Every structure is written in C-alpha cells, then in structure tokens.
Amino acid sequence: MKISQIRFAKLAVPLITPFKTAMRTVNNIEDVVVLVETACGQIGYGAAPATPVITGDTHGSIIYAIEHLIKPQIVGMEIENINQILQRIHGSMINNNSAKAAVEIAIYDLWGKWLDKPLYQALGGGATQLKTDVTISVDGIDKMLQDSQRAIQQGFDILKIKIGKDIHMDIERVKAIYQAVGKQVQLRLDVNQGWTAKQTVFALEQLDQSGVQLELIEQPVPANDIAGMRYVTQHVSTPVMADESAFSPKQVIELIQTGAADIINIKLMKTAGLSHAIKIADIASVYNVECMIGCMLEGSIGVAAAAHLASAKASIINKIDLDGPALGQFDPVQGGVDFNGATITLSDGPGLGIDSIEQLQPLVNGVWV
Numbered sequence: 001m002k003i004s005q006i007r008f009a010k011l012a013v014p015l016i017t018p019f020k021t022a023m024r025t026v027n028n029i030e031d032v033v034v035l036v037e038t039a040c041g042q043i044g045y046g047a048a049p050a051t052p053v054i055t056g057d058t059h060g061s062i063i064y065a066i067e068h069l070i071k072p073q074i075v076g077m078e079i080e081n082i083n084q085i086l087q088r089i090h091g092s093m094i095n096n097n098s099a100k101a102a103v104e105i106a107i108y109d110l111w112g113k114w115l116d117k118p119l120y121q122a123l124g125g126g127a128t129q130l131k132t133d134v135t136i137s138v139d140g141i142d143k144m145l146q147d148s149q150r151a152i153q154q155g156f157d158i159l160k161i162k163i164g165k166d167i168h169m170d171i172e173r174v175k176a177i178y179q180a181v182g183k184q185v186q187l188r189l190d191v192n193q194g195w196t197a198k199q200t201v202f203a204l205e206q207l208d209q210s211g212v213q214l215e216l217i218e219q220p221v222p223a224n225d226i227a228g229m230r231y232v233t234q235h236v237s238t239p240v241m242a243d244e245s246a247f248s249p250k251q252v253i254e255l256i257q258t259g260a261a262d263i264i265n266i267k268l269m270k271t272a273g274l275s276h277a278i279k280i281a282d283i284a285s286v287y288n289v290e291c292m293i294g295c296m297l298e299g300s301i302g303v304a305a306a307a308h309l310a311s312a313k314a315s316i317i318n319k320i321d322l323d324g325p326a327l328g329q330f331d332p333v334q335g336g337v338d339f340n341g342a343t344i345t346l347s348d349g350p351g352l353g354i355d356s357i358e359q360l361q362p363l364v365n366g367v368w369v
C-alpha cells in the first residue's frame with residue numbers, strides 16, 4: 001500500500017453554543033482535513049484545527065508544513081513501513097505538531113486498513129464504548145448553572161468547568177455549580193493557565209473550606225511555569241493535571257520525575273500525533289501516573305483517533321475528555337466513531353472506520369472550492 005498523493009480539504013461545523021475559555025471564544029469547529037491517498041485507491045483521513053494560542057499552528061502553517069516539508073518525505077513509501085514513515089514525519093522539521101498529528105492520524109488510518117483491523121485493535125485492543133465528560137464554558141454564573149443542568153439532563157455525569165478569568169468570580173462560579181449539582185456529578189476544573197501558583201493554592205483552600213470536592217484541577221498556571229505547577233501540586237490535596245505544560249514525552253518525564261503534576265492530559269495536537277501519545281501513555285504507566293485523553297475544539301476525524309488510542313490504552317488513560325465533536329450541530333463524518341452525548345462508540349471498520357465525509361471543501365490550486 002504505497003502513498004501516492006496528499007490532498008487537503010476544509011471541514012466546518014457550527015457549534016451548538018459558543019465555546020469560551022480564559023483564552024478565547026469560538027463559534028465553529030473548523031479543521032484542515034488531510035487526505036493521504038495510496039496507489040491502490042485507499043484514502044487515509046487525518047485532521048487538525050488551528051490553535052495558535054496553544055500549539056502555535058494555524059490552518060495556513062499546517063498546510064504549508066505538510067505540502068512542502070512532510071509530503072516530499074513520505075510520498076512513495078509503503079504503509080507497512082509505518083515506523084520509518086513516522087520517523088520521516090518527525091524528522092521533517094521541529095515543532096508544527098498539529099501538521100504532524102494530522103498526517104500521523106491519516107497514516108495510522110491507512111495502517112489499520114492495511115491490517116484490515118480497526119485502529120484500537122491494531123494498537124492492542126480494547127472496549128468499543130467510552131464515556132466522556134462535557135465542557136461547561138466560562139460565563140456568568142446563571143448561564144454556567146443552566147449549561148450544567150442541561151448537560152446532566154443529557155446524561156453527562158462528569159462536568160469540566162472552564163474558569164481562569166477572575167479568581168474571585170471563579171471561586172463563586174465553582175461554589176455555585178457545586179452547590180447546585182455537585183452531589184449528582186463529578187467536577188473537573190480547567191483553569192487554562194489563568195491563575196498564578198499562589199492564587200491557585202488560595203482558591204483551592206477557599207473551595208475546600210466551603211466543602212467543594214473536585215476530582216482534579218487542570219493547568220492552573222502558565223504552560224512554562226513548571227516551578228509554579230510543582231508548588232501547587234505540593235501544596236494542595238486536589239490532584240493537579242498538566243495540559244498545556246505537557247506536549248512531548250520528555251516534558252512528561254520531567255513533570256513526573258519532579259513531582260510537578262499528578263495527572264497528564266494527552267492530546268494528539270500537542271504530542272504531534274499518535275506515536276508520541278503512545279509513548280507518553282507508556283511512560284505514565286511506568287510511573288503509575290494516570291492520564292486523560294483530551295482534544296482541541298475539533299471535529300470527529302482527529303478525535304476518533306484519540307478515542308481509538310484511549311480504548312487501547314485504557315489501563316492508564318482512564319479519564320476521557322473528548323467532547324469536541326458532540327459540541328457541533330451535526331457530524332459530517334459517516335461511519336467511524338459515533339459521538340452521542342456522553343457515549344462514544346468505536347466502529348469495527350478498518351482504521352478509523354470512516355466511510356465518507358460530507359461537506360468537505362477541497363483545496364484546489366490554493367483555493368477552497
């Protein structure tokens with residue numbers, strides 16, 4: 001199964017409600033779709049969203065990196081030599097993790113097709129159903145309470161609360177949500193780098209004194225403030241999860257060895273695809289450190305790959321935060337992984353199991369058509 005061509009398309013899905021974090025507000029899921037074609041007529045699907053404030057990647061940079069640096073390295077290679085293909089992808093340039101991730105996802109999709117196995121089975125096997133939490137965007141308290149109630153009615157029993165705007169308001173937000181629904185559901189807090197280390201310790205003390213119980217707190221301090229992460233981890237009893245601080249396997253080793261985080265959030269757009277995500281899961285399991293699988297605000301192609309990985313590595317990836325596709329008004333991807341509220345169901349089709357994708361806008365001679 002020889003790689004013959006790589007093409008691009010755009011896929012846009014409007015959100016049910018705007019997605020708001022401490023960093024940004026977004027109205028659409030918009031991915032660059034990467035179609036890796038083979039001489040025998042197969043297509044491997046990969047995708048990546050633009051996340052300039054997290055990974056530094058934009059749609060333009062993703063397309064340029066793949067077209068001019070990755071594609072020349074891997075066209076003509078046979079899918080059965082997957083390790084060599086992955087090495088070439090990672091050797092093509094530094095950084096540009098989302099571009100590498102999109103291509104890797106398509107390569108693993110083709111590898112599953114070549115093996116004639118769904119990807120989760122090719123990676124070692126696992127369950128076909130996963131349960132995800134749901135994101136509650138940061139907003140006024142009334143709106144966050146409404147969104148929390150609606151999520152519970154929709155069957156979610158873990159809420160990931162986005163905060164990190166103003167610490168005193170944030171404390172009030174969490175207290176109010178815990179009071180309203182904290183006995184029914186588990187709460188995860190995602191501060192998205194919004195606080196300092198001392199503010200985080202202060203906030204968690206306040207919440208603790210109010211009887212608020214949290215499953216975990218995610219990335220309270222800026223990504224590069226590892227000393228701050230360590231300070232928080234050592235001064236609070238709530239488990240601390242690294243997200244924006246944890247991109248590469250090496251960073252994860254350092255976070256774990258220095259006691260800077262209790263849990264690692266793995267996202268394919270940070271790890272540059274599946275191969276390094278697998279390494280991180282294996283490293284974490286050596287240290288008995290739990291992992292979450294997360295995603296960006298992205299559609300169901302990239303998130304399907306994350307779901308397959310989570311299934312195969314379920315013994316260490318035991319927290320699922322893959323609500324991206326379910327936040328869209330519809331899913332244009334047919335076959336593949338089904339995202340239905342809290343329930344994620346993997347199909348048994350080969351690779352990612354994708355049959356077809358509606359509403360793809362191909363890129364032809366530099367223009368979306």
Ligand code: MG
Pocket residue numbers: 190192218219243244
């Ligand atoms: Mg996060």
